[in-house]
Amino acid sequence: MFTLLSQRQAHLIEQMDAKDADCKQLEQTYADFYTLNRLISQWKRVYAKYIRPHAKEIQRQGNVFKVCDVGCGGGDIAFFLFNWLKKDGINAHITGIDIDDRAIAWARANRIASAEIAQVNKKKSIGLFFECTSTTELVCRDHKVDLVINNHVLHHIPFEKINPFLTECAALGTRVICNDLERSSLAYILFSLCYPLRYRSSFIYEDGRISLKKSFHKKELEELSSKGWRVQRLFPFRLLLMYEAKS
Ligand SMILES: C[S@@+](CC[C@H](N)C(=O)[O-])C[C@H]1O[C@@H](n2cnc3c(N)ncnc32)[C@H](O)[C@@H]1O
Numbered sequence: 448m449f450t451l452l453s454q455r456q457a458h459l460i461e462q463m464d465a466k467d468a469d470c471k472q473l474e475q476t477y478a479d480f481y482t483l484n485r486l487i488s489q490w491k492r493v494y495a496k497y498i499r500p501h502a503k504e505i506q507r508q509g510n511v512f513k514v515c516d517v518g519c520g521g522g523d524i525a526f527f528l529f530n531w532l533k534k535d536g537i538n539a540h541i542t543g544i545d546i547d548d549r550a551i552a553w554a555r556a557n558r559i560a561s562a563e564i565a566q567v568n569k570k571k572s573i574g575l576f577f578e579c580t581s582t583t584e585l586v587c588r589d590h591k592v593d594l595v596i597n598n599h600v601l602h603h604i605p606f607e608k609i610n611p612f613l614t615e616c617a618a619l620g621t622r623v624i625c626n627d628l629e630r631s632s633l634a635y636i637l638f639s640l641c642y643p644l645r646y647r648s649s650f651i652y653e654d655g656r657i658s659l660k661k662s663f664h665k666k667e668l669e670e671l672s673s674k675g676w677r678v679q680r681l682f683p684f685r686l687l688l689m690y691e692a693k694s
Pocket residue numbers: 480484517518519520521522523524544545546547550580581582597598599600603604612
């Protein structure tokens with residue numbers, strides 16, 4: 448039973464990625480990400496340890512902290528981050544991007560309008576924005592930010608495209624933090640026990656199980672990423688793949 452996920456099952460495809468996915472279920476999936484990410488993704492820890500000190504340094508230099516959340520889905524991580532930075536008195540310009548226009552439409556409708564904290568100050572270019580675009584397009588536009596983040600995106604990308612994706616992230620951001628699941632049979636069993644999720648009108652249960660089968664072991668991420676990247680485990684079932692440009 449515990450060798451269940453010894454091999455990565457990269458060929459599996461999440462239901463949310465289907466072009467003809469049921470709209471209502473897809474929208475509920477974006478909404479469910481909000482709760483799921485609060486419970487399991489541990490961005491608050493990542494924020495306290497890696498992001499806040501960096502953001503404070505940028506603010507101290509008199510600049511707005513610029514962030515790009517790649518593959519933002521329903522926009523919840525960008526939204527959390529904007530909120531935390533605001534609470535800490537740090538001015539930020541955060542853009543959530545996704546190649547799926549359904550995700551961006553949902554994020555625009557639900558993560559900006561519902562948040563009075565996300566008011567836009569065009570003069571100082573502070574705010575929370577969402578755009579349907581790719582890292583490739585942003586690199587072509589010579590877009591630069593202080594930090595690129597992504598959550599549950601690495602395992603989504605076809606294996607041969609991961610390295611080019613990481614290269615683009617590193618071209619966009621002075622620092623990059625990729626936060627993803629660590630493939631683990633125990634995590635799979637524990638998540639599978641959240642059986643009531645199966646009855647939600649969303650893809651969260653089946654796609655969550657698929658994601659766990661497609662995610663990486665620490666060693667696999669170390670082997671696929673190039674020089675300058677490092678992998679860190681985040682207890683209990685997370686991996687951070689991080690990059691910092693040499694100054
Ligand atoms: C599992 S969802 C995660 C969404 C969100 N980050 C979260 O954690 O709730 C993965 C998202 O990544 C997006 N995605 C996959 N490959 C991408 C790429 N190359 N560039 C931008 N977005 C991508 C998908 O469209 C999808 O919305």
